[in-house]
Amino acid sequence: MLTRYNPFFSTKPISRNFEKSLFDDFEFENSVYPKVNIYEKDFTLIIDFETPGFKKEELKITLEDGIISVEGKKEAASEENIKILRREISSTSFKRSFTLPEEFSFENVTAEYENGILKVKLDKKEKDYPIERTIEIK
Amino acid sequence: MRQINSCYGYTPKNTGNYYGYNYSAPKSDILEDINGFLIQIELPGVKKEEIKLSVEKNILSIAAERKKSAETDTLKYKHSEIAYGTISRSFVLGEIVDSEKIAAEYSDGILKVSIPKKEQSKPKEIIIN
Numbered sequence: 087m088l089t090r091y092n093p094f095f096s097t098k099p100i101s102r103n104f105e106k107s108l109f110d111d112f113e114f115e116n117s118v119y120p121k122v123n124i125y126e127k128d129f130t131l132i133i134d135f136e137t138p139g140f141k142k143e144e145l146k147i148t149l150e151d152g153i154i155s156v157e158g159k160k161e162a163a164s165e166e167n168i169k170i171l172r173r174e175i176s177s178t179s180f181k182r183s184f185t186l187p188e189e190f191s192f193e194n195v196t197a198e199y200e201n202g203i204l205k206v207k208l209d210k211k212e213k214d215y216p217i218e219r220t221i222e223i224k
Numbered sequence: 225m226r227q228i229n230s231c232y233g234y235t236p237k238n239t240g241n242y243y244g245y246n247y248s249a250p251k252s253d254i255l256e257d258i259n260g261f262l263i264q265i266e267l268p269g270v271k272k273e274e275i276k277l278s279v280e281k282n283i284l285s286i287a288a289e290r291k292k293s294a295e296t297d298t299l300k301y302k303h304s305e306i307a308y309g310t311i312s313r314s315f316v317l318g319e320i321v322d323s324e325k326i327a328a329e330y331s332d333g334i335l336k337v338s339i340p341k342k343e344q345s346k347p348k349e350i351i352i353n
Contacts, residue, residue, distance in 0.1 A: 121305040127295075136306055138268040138333030167257055174251040175266055175334075202268030202333015 119182050120158070129210040131190050135182070138202035139175060145204055149192045155183040156204065249313045250286070258347055260322075260340035263315060268333035269306070275335060279323050286335065287312040320345035 123134040135156050137145060146157045159179040186192075186208070194209040253264040267275060269290050276287045288311045296308075317323055320341050328337045 122303065123301070123306045124303040126300040126302065131302075134269075134306060136268045136333075138266040139264075141332055169256040170253070171256055171261075172252065172254040175253050175264060199332075201270060201272075202266070 120156070120180055122182070124184075131186075131208045131210070133184070133206045133208075135204040135206070136202065137180075137204055140202070142199045145199065147195075147197055147204075147206060149195065152186050152188075152192075153183050154186055154192075154195075154206070154208075155181060156206070157181045248307070248309055248311050250288075250311050252313060254315075258341075260338060263337045263339070265313065265335045265337070266333060267311065267330075267335050270311070270333070272330045275330065277328055277335075277337065279317070279326060282317045282323070283314050284317055284323075284326070284337070284339070285312065285314045286337075 121136040125132055133154075137156075137158055140158045140160055144158055144160045146159075148155045148157070157180070158177075162178050189210055190208045191211045192208070195206065197204060197206045199205070251266045253262075255262045255264070263284075265286055267286075267288055270288045274288050274291075276285075278285050278287075290308050290311060292308045317339065322340050322342045325340045326337060328335060330336070
């Protein structure tokens with residue numbers, strides 16, 4: 087079967103999570119990846135990263151070779167004289183990357199952070215990549 | 225301190241469909257020191273004004289609604305992991321807690337609820353004469 091290549095989704099995690107619901111947490115081995123929503127609005131691609139507990143300064147967005155990565159790293163809070171009765175929020179660091187489709191450019195990237203949601207916006211390249219093309223047969 | 229909507233010690237997933245109804249419990253940490261308890265609850269994407277925190281008898285409840293914006297339906301979704309809907313979780317407070325003095329603060333998607341212990345419940349050092 088021919089399936090369409092989805093640049094937002096690598097195939098490995100998919101197979102591992104095949105039997106899980108799409109709405110379950112995305113847990114790959116021991117690390118928890120921040121959840122994302124990816125959508126398009128008026129020629130802008132928006133990626134929402136769910137990163138509660140991270141401060142703005144603790145997040146880093148990098149762009150390289152068509153790959154956008156978001157990293158977070160925070161100091162674990164001091165646990166001296168503290169008894170942990172329940173721990174569900176565990177992640178102190180993460181990294182999640184996406185390969186961007188070619189029609190989006192890295193030239194105009196903006197990001198904002200509010201209430202634990204990091205919103206990254208990328209603009210579509212201007213007319214560089216027509217959605218439909220005809221190829222001449224020789 | 226104990227939570228009432230954990231199912232046999234099983235950590236509730238952030239979102240999902242459990243027992244036939246749409247149920248969504250936020251991830252929480254519960255910490256204790258000599259002065260009291262601290263509950264940290266993950267509520268990303270929720271505004272401070274949209275969080276409802278209440279104490280009734282000995283039950284502390286957190287409820288919030290992650291609303292879809294009016295334009296959500298018109299957007300072209302490529303991939304979606306973050307769900308919308310009602311979030312709620314409750315915790316049972318023990319006898320040693322002073323529920324009148326519960327305080328809360330919210331920043332970067334984390335709600336921190338501090339619950340002090342009653343003075344008479346705090347450990348005391350007895351001086352030996």
